[in-house]
Amino acid sequence: MDKIRLSQLKSGSDVRGVAMDPQEGQTLDLTNDGAARIGAAYARWLKAGTGKDNLTVAVGRDSRLTGPDLLQAFTVGLISEGTKVYDTGLCTTPAMFMTTQDAELDADGAAMITASHMPYNRNGIKMVTKDGGLAPSDVADILADAETTDMRMLPGGKREVTDFLPTYAAGIVDMVRQRTGEERPLEGARIVVDAGNGAGGYFVSDVLEPLGADTTGSQFLEPDGRFPNHIPNPEAAEAIEAIERAVRDNDADLGIIFDTDVDRSAIVDEKGNSINKSAFIAFIAEQVLEEFPGSTIVTDSVTSNGLAKFIEERGGVHRRFKRGYKNVIDEAKRINAEGGESHLAMETSGHGAIKENYFLDDGSYLAMLALTAFAKAKKKGSTISEYLASYHAPLEELEVRYKITAEDFRAYGQDLLEKFRDFAAKQPGWTIVEPNYEGIRVDCTDQDEDGWILVRMSLHEPVLPVNIESDAQGGAQKILGTFEDFLKDFTELKK
Numbered sequence: 001m002d003k004i005r006l007s008q009l010k011s012g013s014d015v016r017g018v019a020m021d022p023q024e025g026q027t028l029d030l031t032n033d034g035a036a037r038i039g040a041a042y043a044r045w046l047k048a049g050t051g052k053d054n055l056t057v058a059v060g061r062d063s064r065l066t067g068p069d070l071l072q073a074f075t076v077g078l079i080s081e082g083t084k085v086y087d088t089g090l091c092t093t094p095a096m097f098m099t100t101q102d103a104e105l106d107a108d109g110a111a112m113i114t115a116s117h118m119p120y121n122r123n124g125i126k127m128v129t130k131d132g133g134l135a136p137s138d139v140a141d142i143l144a145d146a147e148t149t150d151m152r153m154l155p156g157g158k159r160e161v162t163d164f165l166p167t168y169a170a171g172i173v174d175m176v177r178q179r180t181g182e183e184r185p186l187e188g189a190r191i192v193v194d195a196g197n198g199a200g201g202y203f204v205s206d207v208l209e210p211l212g213a214d215t216t217g218s219q220f221l222e223p224d225g226r227f228p229n230h231i232p233n234p235e236a237a238e239a240i241e242a243i244e245r246a247v248r249d250n251d252a253d254l255g256i257i258f259d260t261d262v263d264r265s266a267i268v269d270e271k272g273n274s275i276n277k278s279a280f281i282a283f284i285a286e287q288v289l290e291e292f293p294g295s296t297i298v299t300d301s302v303t304s305n306g307l308a309k310f311i312e313e314r315g316g317v318h319r320r321f322k323r324g325y326k327n328v329i330d331e332a333k334r335i336n337a338e339g340g341e342s343h344l345a346m347e348t349s350g351h352g353a354i355k356e357n358y359f360l361d362d363g364s365y366l367a368m369l370a371l372t373a374f375a376k377a378k379k380k381g382s383t384i385s386e387y388l389a390s391y392h393a394p395l396e397e398l399e400v401r402y403k404i405t406a407e408d409f410r411a412y413g414q415d416l417l418e419k420f421r422d423f424a425a426k427q428p429g430w431t432i433v434e435p436n437y438e439g440i441r442v443d444c445t446d447q448d449e450d451g452w453i454l455v456r457m458s459l460h461e462p463v464l465p466v467n468i469e470s471d472a473q474g475g476a477q478k479i480l481g482t483f484e485d486f487l488k489d490f491t492e493l494k495k
Contacts, residue, residue: 005029006037007143011124011460013136013326015143016115019066019123030066030123032073034146039077039111041146042127045138046109047081049129054156055083056106058099058164060091061113062199062261063223066123071113074125079157086162090223092199092262093126094362095168100130101358102167114261117233120226126261132359133326169206172368176211176375184212185375190252192217194243196232197224200258203364211371217250232259234266234350240274248272254374254384258363264350265363267370269385277348278304280366282311282391284352287369288344289314296342298332300324301438302454302467303348306392313390322438324459325351325361333359394451394469396476402464406492409462416464416490420455423486449475453483464493 009017009030015038017030046055057078061067067090075085086105088096096110108130115124127134127142134142177183191213195201201221208215219242220229230238234257247255247268255268266276267283275283285297289311296317299307303320311318321331325347332345336355346352351361354369374384406412421440424430429446439456451470458465466483470476487493 006034006147007140009034009124010136010139010143012324013133013139014124014126015139016118016122016124018121019064019070019115021121023121026121030070032069035070035073035113035125036077036080037146037149037151038125038142039074040080040151041077041142041149042109042111043078043081043083044145044149045142046129050108052108053082055081055108056086057083058086058088058096058105058107058110058162059113060088060096060110060164062092063090063197063225064113064115064123064260065120065225067113067225070123070125074111074113075159077151079159080151080153082154082156084157085159086164087159088162088164090199091165092168092202092364094263094360094364095165096126097128097132097358097360097362098168098171099164100128102164105162105164112261116261116263117231117236117259119231132329135326165202166206168364169202172207172364173210175365175368176207176371179372180375182375184210185378186371187212188214189254189374189378190214190216190250191254191256191371191374192219192243192246192250192252193221194219194239194246194255194257195221196230196239196258196260197222197227198232198258198260198262199223200232200262200363203256203258203262203367207364207367208371217246217252219246227260232257234259234264234276235348240266240268240276243268244272244274253378254370256367256370258367259350262363263361264352265366266350267367267384270383271385273385275384275388276350278307279388279391279393280350281346281348281352282307283373283387284346284366284369285311285316285344286314286387287373288354289316292341292343294341295344296332296335296340298328298335298342298345300328300347300349301436301441301456304394304397304469305443305452306394310391320437323347323456325349325353329353329359329361394471395473396451396468396470398468398476398480400466400468400480400495401458402466402487403494404462404464404492405494406462410457412492413457413462413464417455417457420483420486427482444470444475444479448472449479451475451479453479455483 332342450472
């Protein structure tokens, strides 16, 4: 593998690449050799940051076909730097972080071999320390070192197989029991899980069943990196339809769906209606605001107006920030550091981080909050759907993604956004939303539009995503039509 390519694997605060079966236009760029070099560079980076020569690092993987080999290669890189490695095998991203907090393992750092919800031929590496996920600049430094530094073999390195996931699951069970005051608070309830053949199948046997739930109807629990049923992604319509169908077909009281590495989740109520995106943020925000009144809830930029109203009606403060789970988490941390109070940072993608859980984006922790809410509602003779009875969902929602074909796509996109700001300011019934931290957001107040549009640049791709919501029949298309009239002069876009 050409060392110079490793820096191109940076994707925000993660490493991502094609690890098998390159498709047309793709290059096989995440190989075992590259993973070993990144593992060695990560160990060197950890040594510099901790001041320790004798490190312990935990490494796990999701169900992807290339996971075992990449985990082994990354482990070899760590061992070459004299590191003791805890090999947890099939695990989850949140559990890997918790190895750094676990009293017994007390790992200096951890890494998860995963590419989240991406196609089966992709894979990647998420690296963390005791303080949380790495910054994009940290990942860039590690990859640059991996490109230019030769491997060496220092003494003291070794690998130890450790089954940590049951320990992590037991912690989730304990939280539900403590919050409900019951040993088996889910007794008599039917709860189904869709793991999408990722790493989340453990939640049935290690969390729900010990709490008393009947899990009949749970599906796609067996790890299978081909993802034969649907991509594990709580944002994807196909995945949501699958868990909704499972709830209805099995007359379940609650459905839970995870992404591949279980750092994201969503739920389905007893009627078979999904609670995801802005609605799931509302659901989690209500739990948080009950415990921490007045807290600031930080979200990404594409959340609905109904969510803002829901949070404000419960005494919370809504901070709509930038897309990207690391962005919303860092903004919540900044608010706290400056004397404010923020206990929840959450994206519409299903990433959600709670201050009391190390601001870790943890799909199982969110599911724990859902189980607690469900158990309390059940005790009162209520249901999950009643939690969101006053939440206003938009009548229509639409996302359109335009590919930017210009060579300097960032400059082209920025020019488009500046001109769209001028255009929007002149449209009757359109008001530019301020403050706004990403792209251009516009409230469209005419009766036949009654909604909003957000135009922004993608974080990682030459893509211009456009999100629209409307409470008027046909309003979303009308807003889109006005926007596409504006686009007529922009010839280097492809829908």
